[in-house]
Amino acid sequence: MKKDYLSIDIGGTNIKYALIDRSGNINQKGKIKTPSSDLDAFVAVVRSLITKMQEQIRGITFSIPGKIDNQSGIVYHGGALTFLDNINFRELFGTPYNLPVNIENDGKSAALAELWLGNLNQIHSGVAIVLGTGVGGGIVLNNHLYYGRNLMAGEFSFILDNYTSDNYMKNAVGATVSAVQMVTTIGKKLNLPDPTDGQEVFQYINNNDPRIGSTFTDYCNHVAKLILSLQAILDVDRYVIGGGISAQPIVIQTIHSELHKLLQKNAFVADEFGSIDIKQAKFGNDANLFGALYSYLLQIDNEAPQRSAALNNIIR
Known part of the structure; x- marks a missing residue:
C-alpha cells in the first residue's frame, strides 16, 4: 500500500x-x-x-x-x-x-508552498507576505528559503512602521498592517452584528460602500509601502500575497493601484526599482499544509539539490 x-x-x-x-x-x-x-x-x-x-x-x-x-x-x-x-x-x-x-x-510554510508548486516556483528570489492577525511570510533567495541566524527571517510583523515612537510593537507592521484589525475597523463602521466577519465586510468593500471611507485603501497603501521597503533591501523578482483576505481579488488589485500611485509620485524611486511583480498566493487556506510537506521533503527526505557548504551557511 x-x-x-x-x-x-x-x-x-x-x-x-x-x-x-x-x-x-x-x-x-x-x-x-x-x-x-x-x-x-x-x-x-x-x-x-x-x-x-x-x-x-x-x-x-x-x-x-x-x-x-x-x-x-x-x-x-x-x-x-x-x-x-x-x-x-x-x-x-x-x-x-x-x-x-x-x-x-506557519509563515515559512506558506512561502514554501509557493516555492514548491505555486507562484514562486521557478522564481530565483521572491517574498511571500501573509496578511492575517499580524504579517508573516518567508523570503526565498537563490531558490531556497532563507531562515536567518535566529530563525526570524520573514517575520515582517516586527518591522517598525513609525520611527518617532518608542512603543515598538504598537508601531510595528504587525499592528499597523493587521488584516484582522482592518476588517474589524470596517465592521464596526458598518455596525455589523459580527464586525470580525471578513466575508460580510468584503461584500461591502466590493460594493464600494461609502461608510468605509478610506480604511481599506489606506490598508492596501500600507501593504504597498511595506513591499517598497522590502524591495529596497531584498530586490527580489516577485512578491506573492497570502492570508485569508488575499482570496478577494480586490485586495491584490488595490495593492497594485496604491503601489502605482506611490511610484507615480516618486519618479526617482520608480526609475530605481523598475516594475515590481505582485501576485496572489496560489493555495489559499491550504498553503500551510502544502508548505509543511515541502519542508518535510527538504529536511527529512533530502529531495532538495545539494547546496555547497558556503551557500548552506548563508541560507541557515
Whole structure:
C-alpha cells in the first residue's frame, strides 16, 4: 500500500490536516478545534488524529506559529498557544509511532508552498507576505528559503512602521498592517452584528460602500509601502500575497493601484526599482499544509539539490 504524508496545520482556532502524496495531491483533509487550554489536551487531540491515520502515513509534518527549529524539532513561543514553548514535536509525536516528524513555521510554510508548486516556483528570489492577525511570510533567495541566524527571517510583523515612537510593537507592521484589525475597523463602521466577519465586510468593500471611507485603501497603501521597503533591501523578482483576505481579488488589485500611485509620485524611486511583480498566493487556506510537506521533503527526505557548504551557511 502506497502511503501518504500527514500534514497538520496548527492554528489558534482550528487544526487543519490533510493526507498528501509526494506530488502534492490532497487525498483526504479535515479540521478539528484547537484545544487551547493546556498541553495535555492538545497532545491528546493530535495523537488521536495520528492514531486514526497511522496505517496510511509514512511521515508527519506540522505547520506551527512561533519560532521553529526544524533541525531539532523544537518549538519556541508557539504564538497564541504558549504552552507549546520549548516542546519537542519530534519526541512528542514521532517517537510513540516510530514515524519521522518535521516542523515548520506557519509563515515559512506558506512561502514554501509557493516555492514548491505555486507562484514562486521557478522564481530565483521572491517574498511571500501573509496578511492575517499580524504579517508573516518567508523570503526565498537563490531558490531556497532563507531562515536567518535566529530563525526570524520573514517575520515582517516586527518591522517598525513609525520611527518617532518608542512603543515598538504598537508601531510595528504587525499592528499597523493587521488584516484582522482592518476588517474589524470596517465592521464596526458598518455596525455589523459580527464586525470580525471578513466575508460580510468584503461584500461591502466590493460594493464600494461609502461608510468605509478610506480604511481599506489606506490598508492596501500600507501593504504597498511595506513591499517598497522590502524591495529596497531584498530586490527580489516577485512578491506573492497570502492570508485569508488575499482570496478577494480586490485586495491584490488595490495593492497594485496604491503601489502605482506611490511610484507615480516618486519618479526617482520608480526609475530605481523598475516594475515590481505582485501576485496572489496560489493555495489559499491550504498553503500551510502544502508548505509543511515541502519542508518535510527538504529536511527529512533530502529531495532538495545539494547546496555547497558556503551557500548552506548563508541560507541557515
